[in-house]
Amino acid sequence: MLQWTLGKATGSYPDVPYEEKERLFLEVKEDPRYEDFLYGCYECGICVSACPSARFYDYSPRVIAQAMAREDVDRFYEILVEDIWNCAQCFSCVRCPRQNNPGGLVTLIREVAVRNGIQETRDVLQGYTRVIYKVMLKGNQVSPDMLQPDFFPDWGPWVQSFRGNMNIWRQAIPVDTLRGVTDAAWETDENTLRELYTIWFETGNIDIIEEVDEGLYELLVDVMEEELEEWE
Amino acid sequence: MTVAGFIPIDNIMEKKARPVSRPPDQAHAHDIREELFELEAKGELIVHRVPEPYVEVETKFGRKKKIPIEHTWHHKSCGQCGHIPGYTASIFWLHRQFGLDYTDPSDQTSCTGWNYYASGTSNSVAQMAVMGRNFAAAYQEGYYPLIHCGTSFGHYKEVREQLVHHADLRAQTRRVLEKLGKPLVVPEEIVHYSEWVHVMRHRIAERQVVDMSNLTACVHPACHYHKIVVEDAIYDPEIYGGQRTATVTGLLQALGMNVADYSTWFDCCGFGFRHVLVQRDFTRSFAVLRKIEVMKNEIDPDITVTHDTGCVTTLDKSQFAAKAHERNVGVPVLSDAQVAALAMGAHPFRVVQLHWHSTDWRPLMEKLGIDWERYWEEFQEDLEAIKRGETIMTWDKADPVAIAA
Numbered sequence: 001m002l003q004w005t006l007g008k009a010t011g012s013y014p015d016v017p018y019e020e021k022e023r024l025f026l027e028v029k030e031d032p033r034y035e036d037f038l039y040g041c042y043e044c045g046i047c048v049s050a051c052p053s054a055r056f057y058d059y060s061p062r063v064i065a066q067a068m069a070r071e072d073v074d075r076f077y078e079i080l081v082e083d084i085w086n087c088a089q090c091f092s093c094v095r096c097p098r099q100n101n102p103g104g105l106v107t108l109i110r111e112v113a114v115r116n117g118i119q120e121t122r123d124v125l126q127g128y129t130r131v132i133y134k135v136m137l138k139g140n141q142v143s144p145d146m147l148q149p150d151f152f153p154d155w156g157p158w159v160q161s162f163r164g165n166m167n168i169w170r171q172a173i174p175v176d177t178l179r180g181v182t183d184a185a186w187e188t189d190e191n192t193l194r195e196l197y198t199i200w201f202e203t204g205n206i207d208i209i210e211e212v213d214e215g216l217y218e219l220l221v222d223v224m225e226e227e228l229e230e231w232e
Numbered sequence: 233m234t235v236a237g238f239i240p241i242d243n244i245m246e247k248k249a250r251p252v253s254r255p256p257d258q259a260h261a262h263d264i265r266e267e268l269f270e271l272e273a274k275g276e277l278i279v280h281r282v283p284e285p286y287v288e289v290e291t292k293f294g295r296k297k298k299i300p301i302e303h304t305w306h307h308k309s310c311g312q313c314g315h316i317p318g319y320t321a322s323i324f325w326l327h328r329q330f331g332l333d334y335t336d337p338s339d340q341t342s343c344t345g346w347n348y349y350a351s352g353t354s355n356s357v358a359q360m361a362v363m364g365r366n367f368a369a370a371y372q373e374g375y376y377p378l379i380h381c382g383t384s385f386g387h388y389k390e391v392r393e394q395l396v397h398h399a400d401l402r403a404q405t406r407r408v409l410e411k412l413g414k415p416l417v418v419p420e421e422i423v424h425y426s427e428w429v430h431v432m433r434h435r436i437a438e439r440q441v442v443d444m445s446n447l448t449a450c451v452h453p454a455c456h457y458h459k460i461v462v463e464d465a466i467y468d469p470e471i472y473g474g475q476r477t478a479t480v481t482g483l484l485q486a487l488g489m490n491v492a493d494y495s496t497w498f499d500c501c502g503f504g505f506r507h508v509l510v511q512r513d514f515t516r517s518f519a520v521l522r523k524i525e526v527m528k529n530e531i532d533p534d535i536t537v538t539h540d541t542g543c544v545t546t547l548d549k550s551q552f553a554a555k556a557h558e559r560n561v562g563v564p565v566l567s568d569a570q571v572a573a574l575a576m577g578a579h580p581f582r583v584v585q586l587h588w589h590s591t592d593w594r595p596l597m598e599k600l601g602i603d604w605e606r607y608w609e610e611f612q613e614d615l616e617a618i619k620r621g622e623t624i625m626t627w628d629k630a631d632p633v634a635i636a637a
């Protein structure tokens with residue numbers, strides 16, 4: 001069976017000017033971590049043999065390392081648009097004998113895709129933005145109240161029974177910082193969260209969110225600015 | 233039977249099992265601590281020293297790593313605390329059983345690495361600053377960070393490498409931390425709780441009250457534990473001949489379990505960071521087809537034990553849908569900390585919080601001779617009393633060893 005379709009071997013985005021693809025490519029290359037993640041490629045496929053995403057998607061860490069090493073700008077653009085969100089970020093591919101980190105390259109390409117508001121990236125992240133809201137405001141990726149049957153139907157009746165018991169089960173945890181907390185993973189100090197918001201502003205992280213979802217960006221800025229004003 | 237020209241399989245197995253050990257001074261990987269101390273001497277950062285008492289253990293290429301026993305600042309995991317709270321409670325319970333000094337801070341955020349690996353909606357300086365803020369908080373409190381999450385552990389190690397090797401990123405991070413009135417602090421060792429469990433395993437076994445010698449277990453080594461900054465994970469020549477990480481397996485062997493090997497041990501669990509939250513067809517398929525079903529077909533274990541948030545969640549919660557498709561599943565999944573706590577007689581619900589796990593754990597309890605129904609009844613009484621406002625669940629209630637030898 002063909003794992004890599006012909007469409008992927010040719011420039012499939014002729015409408016996007018080469019200069020634009022090159023600009024994005026150079027943005028990835030300019031990341032100071034780029035040189036730590038790519039030394040060339042033997043094309044041996046050892047990364048592919050360990051890669052979970054290669055088993056279930058039309059996806060290959062070898063192609064990513066190769067395309068980047070050959071500076072194949074057209075192929076890079078296809079990777080940026082089509083491939084990067086398949087990666088599971090497990091870093092099984094770091095067993096590369098050339099000491100590459102294809103998963104790390106994916107991280108860098110994702111950052112560039114997000115920063116540049118690439119439409120396909122916005123589409124992929126659409127269902128995920130409520131998690132971004134949680135992590136930026138609460139400093140926790142997940143919380144008990146996110147476990148809802150609508151979102152986790154495949155986890156079976158356990159989710160249903162959990163919802164009925166969430167509040168009382170949370171009360172019945174002996175760890176002080178967890179007890180009774182349902183909208184975050186643990187109770188975080190107000191000042192700690194304000195420091196976190198300061199980090200999001202000072203590092204430009206909040207501006208990145210604007211490229212993914214303007215509505216979410218405005219909401220976050222409103223809440224965080226109000227908190228920080230009170231603090232001052 | 234020996235076939236001409238082939239090495240008998242027993243000889244190969246014997247050779248593979250023979251311990252390989254390397255003297256620390258010949259370790260081929262660089263020792264990042266040397267660079268950290270140099271930067272400290274130049275006034276660029278503060279290195280947080282591992283407090284006494286600590287135990288030194290061997291890592292992948294021979295470097296000795298210091299694992300602190302106490303005075304630890306527990307860097308909690310959002311996935312554990314949010315969705316598997318018995319994982320967190322078990323880690324604390326073990327510390328309390330040994331009377332070890334620790335702190336459970338509320339001045340802590342998650343590493344935010346889960347989001348970074350899921351969505352890329354951050355940047356390197358933000359990630360460094362989040363890490364630096366947490367480490368400075370630990371330093372200022374006078375306790376040493378013990379990282380509960382495998383991803384936080386791997387992510388912080390990688391971020392530490394980048395911080396050390398890129399002066400510009402370091403300068404930017406320092407500037408952000410200055411705004412918060414915090415120094416740039418980097419721990420001498422980044423330590424995962426499962427490393428603490430590993431060095432404590434014989435003390436845990438000494439206080440074991442639940443016999444586990446009739447159990448067969450499969451171990452899933454967490455990717456972000458042993459695949460990110462690979463040279464920093466614990467390897468022990470006596471465990472797998474030093475050919476894969478010793479954490480988790482070391483504990484289970486000390487508790488008398490039969491740890492059985494399976495062919496896809498190196499594979500990830502299928503978590504995928506974004507996938508597990510919004511694209512679980514991949515997560516489920518991988519967790520079942522490449523992990524649980526392989527374990528079932530090759531070993532049929534009583535339990536799968538792992539040492540990270542995402543792995544416990546993925547391997548446990550993915551089994552329901554697979555069962556509906558009549559796949560060969562049905563293995564309870566616990567963390568090493570929960571297994572250690574159960575072995576020492578922790579209450580299965582007040583401490584280990586088994587009710588947060590989805591795959592049926594009752595057959596496991598029965599095989600261990602634990603009368604789970606009795607403990608469940610007790611826990612239901614707790615819940616009723618909490619509802620009536622008569623009590624709250626505190627350590628006073630959860631600390632006592634519940635399971636008699």
Ligand code: SF4
Nearest residue numbers: 051088090091093103
């Ligand atoms: S990090 Fe991505 S590319 Fe590397 S092995 Fe994992 S899924 Fe594959």
Ligand code: SF4
Nearest residue numbers: 041042044045047096
């Ligand atoms: S393992 Fe490394 S050298 Fe081999 S194909 Fe993958 S990236 Fe290239």
